[in-house]
Amino acid sequence: MSSTNTSSDLSSEMEVDAFRRLFPLRFHERHLLESIRPDARPLGKARDTSLALGAVASAHGSALAKIGCTTMLAAIKMEVMTPTTESPDEGCIVIDFHMPPICSPIVRPGRPAEAAPVVSKQLSDTILSSGMIDLKELSLVSGKAAWMAYLDIYCLDADGALFDAALLSAVAAFSHLEIPVVSLNEDGRVVVVSEEDAGKLEKEAVNKEKRKLKLSTVSFSLTCILHKNYILADPTAEEESIMETLMTVVLDSSFQLVSLYKPGGPVLACTSAIQDCVALTRQRVKELQKILNEAISDMEVD
Amino acid sequence: MEFVSPEGLRLDGRRPMEMRQIRAEIGAVSRADGSAVFEMGNTKVIAAVYGPREVQNRSQQINDQALVRCEYSMANFSTGDRMRKPKGDRRSTEISLVIRQTMEACILTHLMPRSQIDIFVQVLQADGGTRSACINAATLALADAGIPMCDLVTSCSAGYLNSTALLDLNYVEDSAGGPDVTVGILPKSEKVTLLQMDAKLPMDTFENVMQLAIEGCKAVATYIREVLLENTKQLEYRRGV
Numbered sequence: 001m002s003s004t005n006t007s008s009d010l011s012s013e014m015e016v017d018a019f020r021r022l023f024p025l026r027f028h029e030r031h032l033l034e035s036i037r038p039d040a041r042p043l044g045k046a047r048d049t050s051l052a053l054g055a056v057a058s059a060h061g062s063a064l065a066k067i068g069c070t071t072m073l074a075a076i077k078m079e080v081m082t083p084t085t086e087s088p089d090e091g092c093i094v095i096d097f098h099m100p101p102i103c104s105p106i107v108r109p110g111r112p113a114e115a116a117p118v119v120s121k122q123l124s125d126t127i128l129s130s131g132m133i134d135l136k137e138l139s140l141v142s143g144k145a146a147w148m149a150y151l152d153i154y155c156l157d158a159d160g161a162l163f164d165a166a167l168l169s170a171v172a173a174f175s176h177l178e179i180p181v182v183s184l185n186e187d188g189r190v191v192v193v194s195e196e197d198a199g200k201l202e203k204e205a206v207n208k209e210k211r212k213l214k215l216s217t218v219s220f221s222l223t224c225i226l227h228k229n230y231i232l233a234d235p236t237a238e239e240e241s242i243m244e245t246l247m248t249v250v251l252d253s254s255f256q257l258v259s260l261y262k263p264g265g266p267v268l269a270c271t272s273a274i275q276d277c278v279a280l281t282r283q284r285v286k287e288l289q290k291i292l293n294e295a296i297s298d299m300e301v302d
Numbered sequence: 303m304e305f306v307s308p309e310g311l312r313l314d315g316r317r318p319m320e321m322r323q324i325r326a327e328i329g330a331v332s333r334a335d336g337s338a339v340f341e342m343g344n345t346k347v348i349a350a351v352y353g354p355r356e357v358q359n360r361s362q363q364i365n366d367q368a369l370v371r372c373e374y375s376m377a378n379f380s381t382g383d384r385m386r387k388p389k390g391d392r393r394s395t396e397i398s399l400v401i402r403q404t405m406e407a408c409i410l411t412h413l414m415p416r417s418q419i420d421i422f423v424q425v426l427q428a429d430g431g432t433r434s435a436c437i438n439a440a441t442l443a444l445a446d447a448g449i450p451m452c453d454l455v456t457s458c459s460a461g462y463l464n465s466t467a468l469l470d471l472n473y474v475e476d477s478a479g480g481p482d483v484t485v486g487i488l489p490k491s492e493k494v495t496l497l498q499m500d501a502k503l504p505m506d507t508f509e510n511v512m513q514l515a516i517e518g519c520k521a522v523a524t525y526i527r528e529v530l531l532e533n534t535k536q537l538e539y540r541r542g543v
Contacts (some may be wrong), residue, residue, distance in 0.1 A: 058381075193343050
Protein backbone atom coordinates (compact mmCIF):
# COMPACT_ATOMS: atom_id res chain seq x y z
CA MET A 1 0.00 0.00 0.00
CA SER A 2 2.70 2.42 0.97
CA SER A 3 4.62 1.72 -2.22
CA THR A 4 1.63 2.67 -4.36
CA ASN A 5 1.20 5.79 -2.27
CA THR A 6 4.77 6.83 -2.88
CA SER A 7 4.55 6.07 -6.58
CA SER A 8 1.32 8.05 -6.88
CA ASP A 9 3.04 10.98 -5.11
CA LEU A 10 5.90 10.62 -7.56
CA SER A 11 3.57 10.45 -10.50
CA SER A 12 1.76 13.63 -9.61
CA GLU A 13 5.03 15.53 -9.72
CA MET A 14 6.49 13.95 -12.81
CA GLU A 15 6.44 15.19 -16.38
CA VAL A 16 4.15 13.44 -18.83
CA ASP A 17 6.97 11.93 -20.90
CA ALA A 18 8.73 10.50 -17.89
CA PHE A 19 5.47 9.02 -16.57
CA ARG A 20 4.85 7.47 -19.99
CA ARG A 21 8.25 5.75 -19.92
CA LEU A 22 8.25 4.65 -16.29
CA PHE A 23 4.63 3.55 -15.82
CA PRO A 24 3.44 2.78 -19.37
CA LEU A 25 0.52 0.59 -18.36
CA ARG A 26 -0.90 3.15 -15.95
CA PHE A 27 -0.43 5.90 -18.54
CA HIS A 28 -2.48 3.98 -21.09
CA GLU A 29 -5.12 2.90 -18.58
CA ARG A 30 -5.71 6.51 -17.51
CA HIS A 31 -6.55 7.21 -21.15
CA LEU A 32 -8.72 4.09 -21.57
CA LEU A 33 -10.90 5.22 -18.64
CA GLU A 34 -11.90 8.19 -20.78
CA SER A 35 -12.37 5.91 -23.83
CA ILE A 36 -9.54 7.48 -25.71
CA ARG A 37 -5.95 6.62 -26.58
CA PRO A 38 -2.75 8.68 -26.27
CA ASP A 39 -2.89 9.69 -29.94
CA ALA A 40 -6.49 10.95 -29.47
CA ARG A 41 -8.16 8.09 -31.34
CA PRO A 42 -11.39 6.52 -30.05
CA LEU A 43 -10.98 2.85 -29.12
CA GLY A 44 -12.44 1.35 -32.28
CA LYS A 45 -10.82 3.62 -34.84
CA ALA A 46 -7.87 2.70 -37.02
CA ARG A 47 -5.09 5.10 -38.01
CA ASP A 48 -5.00 7.04 -41.29
CA THR A 49 -4.34 4.64 -44.14
CA SER A 50 -2.92 5.45 -47.55
CA LEU A 51 -2.00 3.37 -50.59
CA ALA A 52 0.18 4.09 -53.59
CA LEU A 53 0.27 1.61 -56.48
CA GLY A 54 3.25 1.16 -58.76
CA ALA A 55 5.84 2.32 -56.25
CA VAL A 56 8.59 0.13 -57.72
CA ALA A 57 8.97 0.76 -61.43
CA SER A 58 11.12 -2.30 -62.15
CA ALA A 59 8.65 -4.82 -60.69
CA HIS A 60 5.63 -6.26 -62.51
CA GLY A 61 3.28 -5.19 -59.72
CA SER A 62 3.97 -3.15 -56.61
CA ALA A 63 2.33 -1.11 -53.87
CA LEU A 64 3.29 1.01 -50.87
CA ALA A 65 0.86 0.86 -47.93
CA LYS A 66 0.96 3.09 -44.86
CA ILE A 67 -1.20 2.61 -41.77
CA GLY A 68 -0.28 5.48 -39.46
CA CYS A 69 3.52 5.24 -39.41
CA THR A 70 3.74 1.55 -40.32
CA THR A 71 5.02 1.38 -43.90
CA MET A 72 5.13 -1.70 -46.14
CA LEU A 73 6.51 -1.94 -49.67
CA ALA A 74 5.30 -4.97 -51.67
CA ALA A 75 6.65 -5.93 -55.10
CA ILE A 76 5.85 -8.86 -57.38
CA LYS A 77 8.26 -10.30 -59.93
CA MET A 78 7.17 -13.01 -62.33
CA GLU A 79 9.40 -15.75 -63.69
CA VAL A 80 8.65 -18.67 -65.97
CA MET A 81 9.09 -22.15 -64.50
CA THR A 82 8.01 -25.74 -65.23
CA PRO A 83 4.95 -26.77 -63.24
CA THR A 84 4.95 -29.87 -61.04
CA THR A 85 3.63 -33.17 -62.38
CA GLU A 86 0.82 -33.29 -59.77
CA SER A 87 -0.60 -29.96 -60.95
CA PRO A 88 0.49 -29.29 -64.52
CA ASP A 89 -2.09 -26.55 -64.99
CA GLU A 90 -1.17 -24.42 -62.04
CA GLY A 91 1.39 -21.74 -61.39
CA CYS A 92 2.93 -20.94 -58.04
CA ILE A 93 3.09 -18.00 -55.62
CA VAL A 94 5.97 -17.53 -53.17
CA ILE A 95 5.38 -14.98 -50.40
CA ASP A 96 8.25 -13.58 -48.38
CA PHE A 97 8.13 -10.96 -45.62
CA HIS A 98 11.30 -9.13 -44.63
CA MET A 99 12.00 -6.83 -41.70
CA PRO A 100 15.27 -5.06 -42.52
CA PRO A 101 17.13 -3.38 -39.65
CA ILE A 102 15.96 0.09 -40.71
CA CYS A 103 12.41 -0.58 -39.60
CA SER A 104 12.76 -0.82 -35.86
CA PRO A 105 15.32 -0.39 -33.07
CA ILE A 106 14.79 -3.98 -31.88
CA VAL A 107 15.94 -5.55 -35.17
CA ARG A 108 19.69 -5.99 -35.33
CA PRO A 109 21.83 -7.41 -38.10
CA GLY A 110 22.63 -10.99 -37.22
CA ARG A 111 19.55 -11.28 -35.03
CA PRO A 112 16.41 -11.05 -37.21
CA ALA A 113 13.13 -9.94 -35.68
CA GLU A 114 10.97 -12.60 -34.10
CA ALA A 115 7.92 -11.18 -35.81
CA ALA A 116 9.23 -11.60 -39.37
CA PRO A 117 8.80 -15.35 -39.96
CA VAL A 118 5.53 -15.32 -37.97
CA VAL A 119 3.96 -12.64 -40.16
CA SER A 120 5.44 -14.30 -43.24
CA LYS A 121 3.73 -17.60 -42.47
CA GLN A 122 0.46 -15.90 -41.50
CA LEU A 123 0.43 -13.97 -44.78
CA SER A 124 1.28 -17.03 -46.84
CA ASP A 125 -1.49 -19.08 -45.23
CA THR A 126 -4.08 -16.33 -45.49
CA ILE A 127 -3.44 -15.42 -49.12
CA LEU A 128 -3.18 -18.97 -50.41
CA SER A 129 -6.14 -20.33 -48.46
CA SER A 130 -8.49 -17.42 -49.15
CA GLY A 131 -8.68 -18.39 -52.80
CA MET A 132 -7.99 -14.82 -53.87
CA ILE A 133 -5.94 -15.98 -56.82
CA ASP A 134 -6.79 -18.94 -59.00
CA LEU A 135 -3.48 -20.66 -59.65
CA LYS A 136 -4.80 -21.96 -62.95
CA GLU A 137 -4.68 -18.39 -64.25
CA LEU A 138 -0.92 -18.49 -63.85
CA SER A 139 -0.51 -21.35 -66.29
CA LEU A 140 0.99 -20.74 -69.74
CA VAL A 141 1.51 -24.01 -71.58
CA SER A 142 -0.02 -26.97 -69.77
CA GLY A 143 2.65 -29.23 -68.30
CA LYS A 144 5.52 -27.22 -69.79
CA ALA A 145 5.47 -23.64 -68.55
CA ALA A 146 3.74 -21.67 -65.83
CA TRP A 147 4.30 -18.46 -63.93
CA MET A 148 6.05 -18.31 -60.59
CA ALA A 149 5.11 -15.09 -58.82
CA TYR A 150 7.56 -13.92 -56.15
CA LEU A 151 5.90 -11.51 -53.74
CA ASP A 152 8.42 -9.70 -51.54
CA ILE A 153 7.14 -7.44 -48.80
CA TYR A 154 9.58 -5.14 -47.03
CA CYS A 155 8.70 -3.43 -43.78
CA LEU A 156 10.19 0.06 -43.91
CA ASP A 157 8.81 1.27 -40.57
CA ALA A 158 7.42 -1.04 -37.88
CA ASP A 159 4.89 0.82 -35.74
CA GLY A 160 2.39 -1.91 -34.86
CA ALA A 161 -0.26 -3.80 -36.87
CA LEU A 162 2.35 -5.30 -39.18
CA PHE A 163 0.09 -8.03 -40.53
CA ASP A 164 -2.66 -5.58 -41.50
CA ALA A 165 -0.32 -3.33 -43.45
CA ALA A 166 1.44 -6.29 -45.07
CA LEU A 167 -1.83 -7.87 -46.22
CA LEU A 168 -3.06 -4.53 -47.56
CA SER A 169 0.13 -3.98 -49.54
CA ALA A 170 0.08 -7.57 -50.87
CA VAL A 171 -3.53 -7.27 -52.03
CA ALA A 172 -2.83 -3.89 -53.64
CA ALA A 173 0.26 -5.25 -55.41
CA PHE A 174 -1.78 -8.11 -56.84
CA SER A 175 -4.42 -5.63 -58.04
CA HIS A 176 -1.69 -3.66 -59.79
CA LEU A 177 0.03 -6.70 -61.30
CA GLU A 178 0.29 -6.91 -65.08
CA ILE A 179 1.40 -10.24 -66.47
CA PRO A 180 4.13 -9.64 -69.06
CA VAL A 181 4.05 -10.86 -72.67
CA VAL A 182 5.85 -14.13 -73.42
CA SER A 183 6.74 -16.03 -76.57
CA LEU A 184 8.27 -19.37 -77.52
CA ASN A 185 11.90 -19.19 -78.61
CA GLU A 186 13.75 -21.64 -80.89
CA ASP A 187 14.38 -24.26 -78.21
CA GLY A 188 10.66 -24.47 -77.52
CA ARG A 189 11.11 -22.66 -74.21
CA VAL A 190 8.91 -19.84 -73.09
CA VAL A 191 10.73 -16.55 -72.62
CA VAL A 192 9.59 -13.17 -71.42
CA VAL A 193 9.43 -10.64 -74.22
CA SER A 194 11.07 -7.35 -73.29
CA GLU A 195 9.49 -4.00 -74.11
CA GLU A 196 11.58 -3.30 -77.21
CA ASP A 197 10.98 -6.67 -78.85
CA ALA A 198 7.23 -6.55 -78.38
CA GLY A 199 6.77 -4.57 -81.58
CA LYS A 200 8.78 -6.83 -83.82
CA LEU A 201 7.49 -10.24 -82.82
CA GLU A 202 8.49 -12.92 -85.31
CA LYS A 203 7.87 -15.82 -83.00
CA GLU A 204 4.36 -16.62 -81.95
CA ALA A 205 3.35 -14.98 -78.69
CA VAL A 206 1.76 -17.26 -76.15
CA ASN A 207 -0.24 -14.40 -74.71
CA LYS A 208 -0.58 -11.44 -76.95
CA GLU A 209 -0.87 -8.58 -74.50
CA LYS A 210 -0.28 -7.74 -70.89
CA ARG A 211 -3.23 -8.75 -68.82
CA LYS A 212 -4.27 -8.15 -65.25
CA LEU A 213 -4.84 -10.91 -62.76
CA LYS A 214 -8.47 -11.60 -61.92
CA LEU A 215 -8.96 -11.50 -58.15
CA SER A 216 -12.06 -13.46 -57.16
CA THR A 217 -12.30 -11.91 -53.72
CA VAL A 218 -10.15 -9.42 -51.85
CA SER A 219 -9.31 -9.96 -48.16
CA PHE A 220 -8.67 -7.26 -45.58
CA SER A 221 -7.80 -7.57 -41.93
CA LEU A 222 -7.85 -5.75 -38.61
CA THR A 223 -5.70 -6.46 -35.57
CA CYS A 224 -7.17 -5.66 -32.15
CA ILE A 225 -5.70 -5.68 -28.69
CA LEU A 226 -7.72 -7.13 -25.82
CA HIS A 227 -7.04 -5.61 -22.43
CA LYS A 228 -9.38 -6.20 -19.47
CA ASN A 229 -12.74 -5.18 -20.92
CA TYR A 230 -11.38 -2.90 -23.62
CA ILE A 231 -10.88 -3.68 -27.29
CA LEU A 232 -8.37 -1.39 -29.03
CA ALA A 233 -8.34 -1.49 -32.81
CA ASP A 234 -5.12 -1.04 -34.83
CA PRO A 235 -2.48 -0.86 -32.09
CA THR A 236 0.77 1.08 -32.31
CA ALA A 237 4.06 -0.58 -31.43
CA GLU A 238 4.00 1.00 -27.97
CA GLU A 239 0.54 -0.39 -27.23
CA GLU A 240 1.53 -3.83 -28.57
CA SER A 241 4.55 -4.01 -26.30
CA ILE A 242 2.57 -3.22 -23.14
CA MET A 243 -0.70 -5.06 -23.72
CA GLU A 244 0.23 -8.33 -25.28
CA THR A 245 -3.01 -10.03 -26.27
CA LEU A 246 -3.58 -9.59 -29.99
CA MET A 247 -6.36 -10.86 -32.18
CA THR A 248 -6.39 -10.63 -35.98
CA VAL A 249 -9.57 -11.10 -37.99
CA VAL A 250 -9.46 -11.40 -41.79
CA LEU A 251 -12.64 -10.88 -43.80
CA ASP A 252 -13.11 -10.98 -47.55
CA SER A 253 -15.09 -8.55 -49.67
CA SER A 254 -18.38 -10.37 -49.06
CA PHE A 255 -17.75 -10.16 -45.29
CA GLN A 256 -17.10 -13.86 -44.92
CA LEU A 257 -14.60 -14.93 -42.31
CA VAL A 258 -11.30 -16.00 -43.93
CA SER A 259 -9.06 -16.24 -40.91
CA LEU A 260 -9.10 -15.74 -37.15
CA TYR A 261 -5.82 -15.61 -35.29
CA LYS A 262 -5.38 -15.26 -31.54
CA PRO A 263 -1.96 -16.62 -30.56
CA GLY A 264 -2.45 -16.97 -26.80
CA GLY A 265 -1.89 -14.02 -24.51
CA PRO A 266 -2.81 -13.26 -20.89
CA VAL A 267 -6.36 -12.08 -21.65
CA LEU A 268 -9.02 -14.68 -22.41
CA ALA A 269 -11.55 -13.70 -25.06
CA CYS A 270 -15.18 -14.59 -24.53
CA THR A 271 -17.56 -14.97 -27.47
CA SER A 272 -18.88 -11.43 -27.18
CA ALA A 273 -15.36 -9.99 -27.44
CA ILE A 274 -14.74 -12.00 -30.60
CA GLN A 275 -18.02 -10.82 -32.08
CA ASP A 276 -17.11 -7.21 -31.28
CA CYS A 277 -13.78 -7.65 -33.04
CA VAL A 278 -15.49 -9.09 -36.10
CA ALA A 279 -17.90 -6.12 -36.12
CA LEU A 280 -14.96 -3.68 -35.94
CA THR A 281 -13.26 -5.54 -38.77
CA ARG A 282 -16.37 -5.28 -40.89
CA GLN A 283 -16.28 -1.47 -40.55
CA ARG A 284 -12.63 -1.46 -41.41
CA VAL A 285 -13.13 -3.65 -44.49
CA LYS A 286 -15.56 -1.07 -45.90
CA GLU A 287 -13.02 1.71 -45.34
CA LEU A 288 -10.18 -0.30 -46.89
CA GLN A 289 -12.24 -1.31 -49.91
CA LYS A 290 -12.91 2.35 -50.60
CA ILE A 291 -9.23 3.24 -50.26
CA LEU A 292 -8.16 0.39 -52.57
CA ASN A 293 -10.73 1.30 -55.23
CA GLU A 294 -9.65 4.94 -55.13
CA ALA A 295 -5.99 3.96 -55.51
CA ILE A 296 -6.79 1.70 -58.48
CA SER A 297 -8.86 4.36 -60.23
CA ASP A 298 -6.09 6.93 -59.65
CA MET A 299 -3.66 4.58 -61.42
CA GLU A 300 -6.01 4.08 -64.33
CA VAL A 301 -6.44 7.82 -64.84
CA ASP A 302 -2.66 8.08 -65.25
CA MET B 303 28.09 0.40 -78.58
CA GLU B 304 27.64 4.12 -78.60
CA PHE B 305 27.20 5.70 -75.23
CA VAL B 306 27.62 9.27 -76.37
CA SER B 307 25.93 10.23 -79.62
CA PRO B 308 27.72 12.52 -82.11
CA GLU B 309 25.51 15.41 -80.90
CA GLY B 310 26.84 14.84 -77.41
CA LEU B 311 23.79 13.20 -75.81
CA ARG B 312 23.96 10.09 -73.63
CA LEU B 313 21.61 7.13 -73.71
CA ASP B 314 19.10 8.76 -71.36
CA GLY B 315 19.31 12.18 -73.04
CA ARG B 316 21.70 13.82 -70.59
CA ARG B 317 24.78 15.87 -71.47
CA PRO B 318 28.12 14.34 -70.42
CA MET B 319 28.53 16.66 -67.45
CA GLU B 320 24.92 16.50 -66.30
CA MET B 321 23.86 14.64 -63.16
CA ARG B 322 20.64 12.74 -62.79
CA GLN B 323 17.79 14.34 -60.90
CA ILE B 324 18.32 14.21 -57.14
CA ARG B 325 15.57 14.12 -54.55
CA ALA B 326 15.95 13.76 -50.80
CA GLU B 327 13.53 13.52 -47.91
CA ILE B 328 14.31 13.53 -44.18
CA GLY B 329 12.46 11.61 -41.49
CA ALA B 330 10.98 8.81 -43.58
CA VAL B 331 11.22 6.15 -40.83
CA SER B 332 9.41 7.30 -37.69
CA ARG B 333 10.93 4.65 -35.41
CA ALA B 334 14.52 5.56 -36.23
CA ASP B 335 16.52 8.29 -34.49
CA GLY B 336 17.36 9.70 -37.92
CA SER B 337 16.38 8.61 -41.40
CA ALA B 338 16.42 9.79 -44.99
CA VAL B 339 15.38 8.72 -48.46
CA PHE B 340 17.77 9.66 -51.26
CA GLU B 341 17.06 9.28 -54.99
CA MET B 342 19.56 9.77 -57.81
CA GLY B 343 17.58 9.24 -61.00
CA ASN B 344 16.10 5.75 -60.68
CA THR B 345 18.34 4.68 -57.80
CA LYS B 346 16.34 4.86 -54.54
CA VAL B 347 17.89 4.28 -51.15
CA ILE B 348 16.60 4.53 -47.54
CA ALA B 349 19.04 5.09 -44.67
CA ALA B 350 18.17 4.84 -40.98
CA VAL B 351 20.40 5.72 -38.04
CA TYR B 352 19.92 4.32 -34.55
CA GLY B 353 22.10 5.83 -31.89
CA PRO B 354 23.97 6.74 -29.89
CA ARG B 355 22.72 3.80 -27.87
CA GLU B 356 24.14 1.15 -25.58
CA VAL B 357 26.65 -1.21 -27.13
CA GLN B 358 24.98 -4.57 -27.68
CA ASN B 359 28.09 -6.65 -27.59
CA ARG B 360 30.00 -5.63 -24.46
CA SER B 361 33.25 -7.08 -25.72
CA GLN B 362 33.27 -4.64 -28.65
CA GLN B 363 32.79 -1.56 -26.50
CA ILE B 364 35.46 1.14 -26.96
CA ASN B 365 36.12 3.21 -23.87
CA ASP B 366 36.99 6.53 -25.45
CA GLN B 367 34.96 6.48 -28.67
CA ALA B 368 31.63 5.49 -30.15
CA LEU B 369 31.42 2.26 -32.15
CA VAL B 370 30.05 2.80 -35.64
CA ARG B 371 28.35 -0.11 -37.43
CA CYS B 372 26.88 -0.19 -40.89
CA GLU B 373 24.83 -2.66 -42.87
CA TYR B 374 24.02 -2.41 -46.57
CA SER B 375 21.33 -4.59 -48.07
CA MET B 376 19.44 -4.61 -51.34
CA ALA B 377 15.77 -5.47 -51.74
CA ASN B 378 15.02 -8.59 -53.76
CA PHE B 379 13.24 -6.57 -56.40
CA SER B 380 15.81 -3.76 -56.63
CA THR B 381 17.65 -5.05 -59.67
CA GLY B 382 16.33 -6.28 -63.02
CA ASP B 383 16.39 -9.98 -62.15
CA ARG B 384 15.24 -11.00 -58.70
CA MET B 385 18.24 -11.34 -56.40
CA ARG B 386 18.68 -14.56 -54.49
CA LYS B 387 20.98 -13.36 -51.73
CA PRO B 388 20.46 -9.69 -50.96
CA LYS B 389 22.90 -9.47 -48.08
CA GLY B 390 25.83 -11.40 -46.73
CA ASP B 391 27.32 -11.75 -50.19
CA ARG B 392 30.72 -10.27 -50.91
CA ARG B 393 29.59 -7.10 -52.63
CA SER B 394 27.23 -6.13 -49.80
CA THR B 395 29.88 -6.78 -47.17
CA GLU B 396 32.40 -4.67 -49.07
CA ILE B 397 30.01 -1.77 -49.50
CA SER B 398 29.03 -1.96 -45.81
CA LEU B 399 32.69 -1.64 -44.88
CA VAL B 400 33.23 1.26 -47.29
CA ILE B 401 30.26 3.20 -45.96
CA ARG B 402 31.24 2.61 -42.35
CA GLN B 403 34.79 3.81 -42.82
CA THR B 404 33.68 6.83 -44.85
CA MET B 405 31.19 7.96 -42.20
CA GLU B 406 33.56 7.20 -39.32
CA ALA B 407 35.96 9.75 -40.75
CA CYS B 408 33.53 12.58 -40.16
CA ILE B 409 31.56 11.56 -37.05
CA LEU B 410 33.04 13.04 -33.87
CA THR B 411 33.19 9.68 -32.14
CA HIS B 412 35.22 10.90 -29.16
CA LEU B 413 32.17 12.85 -27.94
CA MET B 414 30.17 9.67 -27.35
CA PRO B 415 32.37 7.08 -25.64
CA ARG B 416 31.10 3.57 -24.83
CA SER B 417 28.15 3.92 -27.17
CA GLN B 418 27.13 2.53 -30.54
CA ILE B 419 25.85 4.21 -33.68
CA ASP B 420 24.12 1.96 -36.22
CA ILE B 421 23.72 3.05 -39.83
CA PHE B 422 21.43 0.82 -41.90
CA VAL B 423 21.03 1.34 -45.61
CA GLN B 424 18.40 -0.39 -47.74
CA VAL B 425 18.43 -0.15 -51.54
CA LEU B 426 14.90 -0.17 -52.96
CA GLN B 427 15.79 0.41 -56.61
CA ALA B 428 19.26 0.03 -58.12
CA ASP B 429 20.19 1.83 -61.34
CA GLY B 430 23.91 2.52 -60.93
CA GLY B 431 25.60 4.72 -58.33
CA THR B 432 24.14 2.87 -55.33
CA ARG B 433 27.31 3.40 -53.32
CA SER B 434 27.11 7.18 -53.76
CA ALA B 435 23.39 7.31 -53.04
CA CYS B 436 23.93 5.29 -49.86
CA ILE B 437 26.63 7.65 -48.58
CA ASN B 438 24.49 10.73 -49.32
CA ALA B 439 21.48 9.16 -47.62
CA ALA B 440 23.60 8.17 -44.60
CA THR B 441 24.87 11.77 -44.25
CA LEU B 442 21.31 13.10 -44.21
CA ALA B 443 20.18 10.45 -41.73
CA LEU B 444 23.08 11.22 -39.38
CA ALA B 445 22.24 14.92 -39.55
CA ASP B 446 18.58 14.11 -38.83
CA ALA B 447 19.62 12.06 -35.80
CA GLY B 448 21.61 14.99 -34.45
CA ILE B 449 24.88 13.09 -34.33
CA PRO B 450 27.84 15.51 -34.20
CA MET B 451 29.87 15.49 -37.40
CA CYS B 452 32.77 17.68 -38.49
CA ASP B 453 31.34 18.05 -42.02
CA LEU B 454 28.88 16.45 -44.44
CA VAL B 455 30.12 13.65 -46.68
CA THR B 456 28.84 13.64 -50.23
CA SER B 457 29.64 11.24 -52.98
CA CYS B 458 29.28 10.96 -56.74
CA SER B 459 30.57 8.72 -59.50
CA ALA B 460 32.04 9.48 -62.91
CA GLY B 461 33.32 7.43 -65.84
CA TYR B 462 35.02 7.63 -69.21
CA LEU B 463 33.32 6.18 -72.31
CA ASN B 464 33.73 6.98 -76.03
CA SER B 465 36.59 9.34 -75.08
CA THR B 466 34.27 11.53 -73.01
CA ALA B 467 34.23 11.97 -69.28
CA LEU B 468 30.68 11.25 -68.03
CA LEU B 469 29.21 12.30 -64.70
CA ASP B 470 26.90 10.07 -62.61
CA LEU B 471 26.76 6.78 -64.50
CA ASN B 472 23.57 4.77 -64.59
CA TYR B 473 23.46 0.95 -64.70
CA VAL B 474 23.83 0.60 -68.47
CA GLU B 475 26.84 2.92 -68.63
CA ASP B 476 28.38 1.31 -65.56
CA SER B 477 28.21 -2.20 -66.98
CA ALA B 478 29.77 -1.10 -70.28
CA GLY B 479 33.20 -2.11 -68.97
CA GLY B 480 34.72 1.35 -68.90
CA PRO B 481 36.37 2.90 -65.84
CA ASP B 482 34.13 3.88 -62.93
CA VAL B 483 35.48 6.39 -60.39
CA THR B 484 33.56 6.92 -57.13
CA VAL B 485 34.61 9.87 -55.00
CA GLY B 486 33.46 10.93 -51.53
CA ILE B 487 34.49 14.34 -50.20
CA LEU B 488 34.01 16.64 -47.22
CA PRO B 489 32.65 19.63 -49.14
CA LYS B 490 33.82 22.47 -46.84
CA SER B 491 37.47 21.50 -46.89
CA GLU B 492 37.32 19.66 -50.22
CA LYS B 493 39.18 16.74 -48.72
CA VAL B 494 38.70 13.32 -50.24
CA THR B 495 37.64 10.49 -47.90
CA LEU B 496 36.56 7.88 -50.43
CA LEU B 497 38.18 7.15 -53.78
CA GLN B 498 37.53 3.93 -55.69
CA MET B 499 38.23 3.13 -59.30
CA ASP B 500 38.34 0.05 -61.49
CA ALA B 501 39.46 -0.60 -65.10
CA LYS B 502 42.42 1.10 -66.78
CA LEU B 503 42.81 4.83 -67.26
CA PRO B 504 45.81 7.05 -68.18
CA MET B 505 46.86 9.47 -65.44
CA ASP B 506 45.85 12.79 -67.02
CA THR B 507 42.42 11.45 -68.04
CA PHE B 508 42.01 10.17 -64.51
CA GLU B 509 42.60 13.65 -63.11
CA ASN B 510 39.85 15.05 -65.36
CA VAL B 511 37.40 12.35 -64.40
CA MET B 512 38.15 12.75 -60.70
CA GLN B 513 37.73 16.52 -60.94
CA LEU B 514 34.37 15.97 -62.63
CA ALA B 515 33.26 13.66 -59.86
CA ILE B 516 34.33 16.21 -57.24
CA GLU B 517 32.21 18.87 -58.98
CA GLY B 518 29.31 16.43 -58.82
CA CYS B 519 29.90 15.93 -55.09
CA LYS B 520 29.83 19.68 -54.52
CA ALA B 521 26.52 19.97 -56.37
CA VAL B 522 25.07 17.21 -54.17
CA ALA B 523 26.40 19.03 -51.08
CA THR B 524 24.61 22.25 -52.10
CA TYR B 525 21.36 20.35 -52.47
CA ILE B 526 21.80 18.52 -49.16
CA ARG B 527 22.41 21.83 -47.36
CA GLU B 528 19.19 23.25 -48.82
CA VAL B 529 17.23 20.21 -47.68
CA LEU B 530 18.66 20.40 -44.15
CA LEU B 531 17.95 24.15 -43.90
CA GLU B 532 14.37 23.64 -45.02
CA ASN B 533 13.97 20.85 -42.47
CA THR B 534 15.32 23.06 -39.67
CA LYS B 535 12.88 25.83 -40.66
CA GLN B 536 9.99 23.36 -40.41
CA LEU B 537 11.17 22.29 -36.95
CA GLU B 538 11.31 25.95 -35.90
CA TYR B 539 7.75 26.60 -37.05
CA ARG B 540 6.53 23.56 -35.16
CA ARG B 541 8.16 24.71 -31.97
CA GLY B 542 6.61 28.14 -32.45
CA VAL B 543 9.89 29.98 -32.73
